[in-house]
Amino acid sequence: MSLLNSKIVLVTVVYLLFAGLCMGQRREVDYSRIKASPNVRPVMAIPADSGRNVKPSVLTIKAFAVDISKPLTSAIAKITSRATGKTQQFSLVNGQLERVFTGADVLAIEVSGEGYTTVFRSMTIALSSAGNRYEFDAQLDPATIKLTVWAVDSRTNKLISDARFTISGKAGKTTLLLTPDSATGLVKTDLPGRGIYQLTSSANGYGDFTKSIKLDSVQSEARVMLTPKKTPDINQTQALPEAVVKSAKTTYVGTPAAKPAFRGPTLPSSLPMPVVTKKPFGTLEKGKAIPLKNIYFDQSSPVLRPESAPELDQLAVVLLENPSMQIEIRGHTDNQGDFDLNVKLSCDRCQAVVDYLVNKGISKTRLKAVGRGPIDAIAPNNNEENRKKNRRVEFVVI
Numbered sequence: 129m130s131l132l133n134s135k136i137v138l139v140t141v142v143y144l145l146f147a148g149l150c151m152g153q154r155r156e157v158d159y160s161r162i163k164a165s166p167n168v169r170p171v172m173a174i175p176a177d178s179g180r181n182v183k184p185s186v187l188t189i190k191a192f193a194v195d196i197s198k199p200l201t202s203a204i205a206k207i208t209s210r211a212t213g214k215t216q217q218f219s220l221v222n223g224q225l226e227r228v229f230t231g232a233d234v235l236a237i238e239v240s241g242e243g244y245t246t247v248f249r250s251m252t253i254a255l256s257s258a259g260n261r262y263e264f265d266a267q268l269d270p271a272t273i274k275l276t277v278w279a280v281d282s283r284t285n286k287l288i289s290d291a292r293f294t295i296s297g298k299a300g301k302t303t304l305l306l307t308p309d310s311a312t313g314l315v316k317t318d319l320p321g322r323g324i325y326q327l328t329s330s331a332n333g334y335g336d337f338t339k340s341i342k343l344d345s346v347q348s349e350a351r352v353m354l355t356p357k358k359t360p361d362i363n364q365t366q367a368l369p370e371a372v373v374k375s376a377k378t379t380y381v382g383t384p385a386a387k388p389a390f391r392g393p394t395l396p397s398s399l400p401m402p403v404v405t406k407k408p409f410g411t412l413e414k415g416k417a418i419p420l421k422n423i424y425f426d427q428s429s430p431v432l433r434p435e436s437a438p439e440l441d442q443l444a445v446v447l448l449e450n451p452s453m454q455i456e457i458r459g460h461t462d463n464q465g466d467f468d469l470n471v472k473l474s475c476d477r478c479q480a481v482v483d484y485l486v487n488k489g490i491s492k493t494r495l496k497a498v499g500r501g502p503i504d505a506i507a508p509n510n511n512e513e514n515r516k517k518n519r520r521v522e523f524v525v526i
Contacts, residue, residue, distance in 0.1 A: 199223030475499025
């Protein structure tokens with residue numbers, strides 16, 4: 129082979145090698161520039177726990193009064209979602225609420241109940257293929273009642289700085305002995321919770337005061353109006369307190385509140401019977417309630433006062449003139465204080481009237497005592513004047 133031919137062959141080989149290399153690089157470059165066809169979709173990696181496999185998460189909220197043995201059926205739950213920014217309120221039926229979540233979220237939960245403290249909790253809700261369950265057991269303690277008490281003179285409305293107070297809890301189980309602040313004359317105390325309390329007050333030169341008060345506000349006040357004594361032996365009628373609530377720490381003394389001894393009517397049976405010249409109670413009809421307008425009792429007591437004698441003597445005369453007549457004595461109260469105590473007081477007062485009439489010679493079989501408490505109000509109990517109308521005694525021919 130000539131030198132020329134050898135050079136031609138060498139050039140050809142180098143060219144072919146170079147061309148092949150260029151074609152290979154071009155193939156890689158061209159491949160990267162290929163546009164996807166409309167019918168071709170890119171394939172993406174699917175995580176092991178994809179949205180097609182997750183299950184909803186369930187949140188259960190339970191509310192308890194102090195401990196988990198007492199479900200709080202009146203509880204309310206407020207749930208604020210960070211994902212939506214919205215707050216929803218739910219009632220816990222039978223003390224329990226269940227909510228289902230299909231998306232992850234962060235919740236701010238507030239559980240409360242009337243008369244109890246409020247419990248807060250933040251909770252993160254996640255999703256999984258197994259379905260997550262979350263529980264929130266909210267134990268609520270009774271809310272403290274803050275009470276402020278003071279006493280004033282019923283005639284001058286001036287503060288009585290040396291008054292003493294006793295507050296008994298439910299069923300008289302716990303008694304608070306309270307002494308006013310020497311500078312202000314006020315008593316401030318914390319009470320364990322809302323409810324009915326027995327308030328007693330006394331001061332030198334004044335008649336004692338006892339009444340059930342209902343405390344249902346976190347901040348309350350109770351003003352007691354004491355009436356000066358005329359003589360040491362005369363029971364004076366004290367004005368009712370104006371229940372309203374506030375406070376400071378006071379020591380609890382585990383002493384049951386003493387119950388006042390029951391005293392029957394003190395009016396003698398030898399009082400002369402008045403001569404009735406006209407019908408004092410108008411026309412008597414069966415089933416018609418006839419008020420006894422001048423019947424008086426000691427404060428919060430079934431003890432008849434002497435001023436009641438003329439009215440009851442007239443009723444006794446009517447019964448003696450109508451020997452076949454039978455009547456029912458009905459007693460009524462306002463709605464202040466404990467319902468059961470009011471019913472009992474009205475019943476005891478009716479029985480005092482019955483006992484008086486029996487002492488006047490009326491057969492006990494013709495008389496019936498019925499205490500109605502605050503049930504049959506004839507006026508709204510929105511002020512003292514109307515409440516006075518509801519505190520009454522009537523008789524009905526049966």
